[in-house]
Amino acid sequence: MLDARVKVTGRLQMVGDLAGADVGPGLLHARLLTSTEPHALIRVDTAQARQTPGVAAVFSGVELEAALGRPARFGPILRDQPPLAVDRVRYAGEPIAVALAADPDAADAALTRVRTTYRPLPVVTEARTAMAATADAVLHPRDAAASEAFPDLRLRRRPGSNLVNHFVIRSGDADAAMARAEHVFVDRFTTPAMHHAALETHVAVAVPSAERMVVWATSQTPYKLRVQLAEMLGVALDRVQVRVLHLGGAFGSKCYAKIEPLAACLARITDRPVRVCLDRAQAFTTVTRHATESLLVTGVRGDGRITARRVTAWFDAGAYADISPRVIKNGAYGYGGPYDVADMSVDVYAVYTNRPPAGAFRGYASPQA
Structure with a gap:
C-alpha cells in the first residue's frame, strides 16, 4: 500500500x-x-x-x-x-x-x-403489508401448500399502490415441473434491514x-x-x-x-x-440494506435433485426508491442459488414503506437471496 x-x-x-x-x-x-x-x-x-x-x-x-x-x-x-x-x-x-x-x-x-x-x-413498516391493500394475488393459484401456509397472501387490487417495481423471471415450465416433483417444500425466509x-x-x-x-x-x-x-x-x-x-x-x-x-x-x-x-x-436514517421476505416453493426429485422453484419476494425499499429497481433484479437472479434449476418462476417486488430509504449494500441483494 x-x-x-x-x-x-x-x-x-x-x-x-x-x-x-x-x-x-x-x-x-x-x-x-x-x-x-x-x-x-x-x-x-x-x-x-x-x-x-x-x-x-x-x-x-x-x-x-x-x-x-x-x-x-x-x-x-x-x-x-x-x-x-x-x-x-x-x-x-x-x-x-x-x-x-x-x-x-x-x-x-x-x-x-x-x-x-x-x-x-x-404507517406501514413491512413491504408485504404495504402492498397487501393494493396488489393482485402474488402467489400462484396452483401453489396450494403455500396458499394454506400463508392464507393472507391472496391479495386483491385496490386504488393506489405502494409498488416501486416488479421484476419477473420465467424459465422453463415451473408448473409442469412442480407437478412431477416427488417432494414439494414451502419455506419462508426473512432478512432484516442493516x-x-x-x-x-x-x-x-x-x-x-x-x-x-x-x-x-x-x-x-x-x-x-x-x-x-x-x-x-x-x-x-x-x-x-x-x-x-x-x-x-x-x-x-x-x-x-x-x-x-x-x-x-x-x-x-x-x-x-x-x-x-x-x-x-x-x-x-439516510440509507440501509433492504429488509426482505421471501416465499420459496421448491420441487425435488427423490434423489435430491431440485427440479422446480417458484419464488415470491418483497424487498422493503423504504420511503424512496433509490436503487431498489436494480437491486431486486440482482436478488431475483440469486434465488436459484448455485443450482442448475431449469424450471423457475420468480416474482420480486420492491415496495415503498415508512422506513428509511434502502439502497446499495455489498452484494447488491445477492446475500438476501
Missing part, C-alpha cells in the same frame, strides 16, 4: 477536513432538523429560527424550493426524493428543515426555534461560482451524481463538477445522491460555500 504511512499517521485528507482555505471564504455550516414522525402531513414554521443571532438562513422544504425557483427531486432511477420534505414526511429521520451559519453552534441553536406541526397518517456503518459519515461541500458549481462529495458514483445535480439545478452538465477525496468506508451507502443535492441547492441559493455533514444518528 503506497499510502499506508499517510493513513496510519492520520494525514489522509478527507472531505470532512476541508476548511475555508480549501473552498474559499464565507463557508456556511448546515445543520438538519429531522422528522420525529414516520408518516405525517407537516407544517414547518421557521420565522423564529431566522431571528437567531449568527444564523445566515433557515429553510423548510417549501421555502427551499421557493428560493430555488423550481421543484427539487433526485434519485438514481426515479426522481422521487426531495432534499427536504415538502408538506409530507415519509419516514422518521427525514430532513424537514435546515439552518445555516458560519458557526455550527448558531445553526444548532436556530433549529431549536423551528416549530413543526404534524398531522399523523397511516446499516453500512462506515467510519466516515456522509459529508458534502458545495462551492458556487460564476463558472460552475463544485461539489466535494463522499461519493462512490461521482459521474452519476454530477448528472443528477445538473438536472436538479437546471444547468448544463459542464456547469457542475464533482470532486472526491478518499472515502472512509462506504460499502454501497455512498452510491448515488444522498445529501449532495441539499448542499448544492443551499450553495446555489446563498451564493456561498455550504458544508453538510451528517452525525451518526442521521447516517443511520
Whole structure:
C-alpha cells in the first residue's frame, strides 16, 4: 500500500477536513432538523429560527424550493426524493428543515426555534403489508401448500399502490415441473434491514461560482451524481463538477445522491460555500440494506435433485426508491442459488414503506437471496 504511512499517521485528507482555505471564504455550516414522525402531513414554521443571532438562513422544504425557483427531486432511477420534505414526511429521520451559519453552534441553536406541526397518517413498516391493500394475488393459484401456509397472501387490487417495481423471471415450465416433483417444500425466509456503518459519515461541500458549481462529495458514483445535480439545478452538465477525496468506508451507502443535492441547492441559493455533514444518528436514517421476505416453493426429485422453484419476494425499499429497481433484479437472479434449476418462476417486488430509504449494500441483494 503506497499510502499506508499517510493513513496510519492520520494525514489522509478527507472531505470532512476541508476548511475555508480549501473552498474559499464565507463557508456556511448546515445543520438538519429531522422528522420525529414516520408518516405525517407537516407544517414547518421557521420565522423564529431566522431571528437567531449568527444564523445566515433557515429553510423548510417549501421555502427551499421557493428560493430555488423550481421543484427539487433526485434519485438514481426515479426522481422521487426531495432534499427536504415538502408538506409530507415519509419516514422518521427525514430532513424537514435546515439552518445555516458560519458557526455550527448558531445553526444548532436556530433549529431549536423551528416549530413543526404534524398531522399523523397511516404507517406501514413491512413491504408485504404495504402492498397487501393494493396488489393482485402474488402467489400462484396452483401453489396450494403455500396458499394454506400463508392464507393472507391472496391479495386483491385496490386504488393506489405502494409498488416501486416488479421484476419477473420465467424459465422453463415451473408448473409442469412442480407437478412431477416427488417432494414439494414451502419455506419462508426473512432478512432484516442493516446499516453500512462506515467510519466516515456522509459529508458534502458545495462551492458556487460564476463558472460552475463544485461539489466535494463522499461519493462512490461521482459521474452519476454530477448528472443528477445538473438536472436538479437546471444547468448544463459542464456547469457542475464533482470532486472526491478518499472515502472512509462506504460499502454501497455512498452510491448515488444522498445529501449532495441539499448542499448544492443551499450553495446555489446563498451564493456561498455550504458544508453538510451528517452525525451518526442521521447516517443511520439516510440509507440501509433492504429488509426482505421471501416465499420459496421448491420441487425435488427423490434423489435430491431440485427440479422446480417458484419464488415470491418483497424487498422493503423504504420511503424512496433509490436503487431498489436494480437491486431486486440482482436478488431475483440469486434465488436459484448455485443450482442448475431449469424450471423457475420468480416474482420480486420492491415496495415503498415508512422506513428509511434502502439502497446499495455489498452484494447488491445477492446475500438476501
